[in-house]
Amino acid sequence: MDNVIKLLKAHRSIREYLNRPVSQKLLESLIEAGQCAATSSFIQACTVIQVSNQETRQKLCEYSAGQVYVANAPVFLVFCVDMNRHRLSCDMHDAPMLSGYTEQFLTAALDCALFAQNVLVGAEAMGLGGCYIGAIRNHIAEVDKLLGLPELVCPVFGLCLGYPAQNPEIKPRLPLSVVFKQESYDDSSDAALIRDYDQTIREYYRTRSGSNKDDSWSVRISSMLAKEARPHMLPYLKSKGYLLK
Numbered sequence: 001m002d003n004v005i006k007l008l009k010a011h012r013s014i015r016e017y018l019n020r021p022v023s024q025k026l027l028e029s030l031i032e033a034g035q036c037a038a039t040s041s042f043i044q045a046c047t048v049i050q051v052s053n054q055e056t057r058q059k060l061c062e063y064s065a066g067q068v069y070v071a072n073a074p075v076f077l078v079f080c081v082d083m084n085r086h087r088l089s090c091d092m093h094d095a096p097m098l099s100g101y102t103e104q105f106l107t108a109a110l111d112c113a114l115f116a117q118n119v120l121v122g123a124e125a126m127g128l129g130g131c132y133i134g135a136i137r138n139h140i141a142e143v144d145k146l147l148g149l150p151e152l153v154c155p156v157f158g159l160c161l162g163y164p165a166q167n168p169e170i171k172p173r174l175p176l177s178v179v180f181k182q183e184s185y186d187d188s189s190d191a192a193l194i195r196d197y198d199q200t201i202r203e204y205y206r207t208r209s210g211s212n213k214d215d216s217w218s219v220r221i222s223s224m225l226a227k228e229a230r231p232h233m234l235p236y237l238k239s240k241g242y243l244l245k
């Protein structure tokens with residue numbers, strides 16, 4: 001198998017790190033690799049903020065449900081949708097900027113995801129491991145304030161990086177035919193396939209070192225979706241100039 005495909009299929013989130021620094025030169029090269037991701041209409045609407053200050057890291061950890069790796073990973077990055085520089089560009093040409101479109105937020109968020117995944121895959125290729133942190137959105141307004149973000153700049157997720165101090169098993173994904181359809185959407189076999197997959201995941205949790213979970217994928221999803229999903233996000237994004245139309 002091609003080495004890149006092998007690397008991609010070997011991904012696991014890494015949440016424990018060696019006490020070994022990541023060189024800033026390597027990190028800069030990874031961020032440059034992130035910048036090389038495709039970007040909708042060449043918009044380049046992602047900004048990455050590296051947070052090294054320990055007090056700030058501690059606060060980010062508290063805002064992210066106390067996930068300790070947010071405070072202690074060798075590197076912590078915050079990925080932000082950013083259309084601030086687009087406003088500057090419009091100003092440079094005395095051109096009005098029509099902002100506030102849901103489409104613009106979606107475009108910028110896609111840019112962030114593609115940028116970040118290049119960073120993570122690049123990091124994994126260099127022997128590092130990482131874990132995304134969506135939990136920074138638990139207290140997004142506080143994170144925003146802590147990082148001094150202007151209008152049109154919003155944190156969407158964090159990323160911990162470092163040399164792995166753990167070797168977790170690869171988490172099995174859904175069967176291919178559930179996520180890869182031909183010509184049109186046919187979900188007639190999905191329920192049965194999900195039931196089989198539940199068994200695989202139950203087994204994964206049962207055998208995974210240090211885990212005593214006995215739930216399946218669909219159980220986890222159904223309990224997650226029984227809860228509200230960060231309802232503060234809409235008013236926050238509106239207050240930053242997004243999702244207004």
Ligand SMILES: Cc1cc2nc3c(=O)[nH]c(=O)nc-3n(C[C@H](O)[C@H](O)[C@H](O)COP(=O)(O)O)c2cc1C
Nearest residue numbers: 011012013015067131132133134135136157170171
């Ligand atoms: C946008 C995003 C946000 C995530 N947020 C968190 C998080 O806050 N904490 C955490 O431990 N893992 C987080 N994860 C990691 C997922 O839990 C993980 O990718 C998923 O369970 C699959 O496991 P794997 O990455 O080991 O294959 C996040 C992943 C993504 C893509």
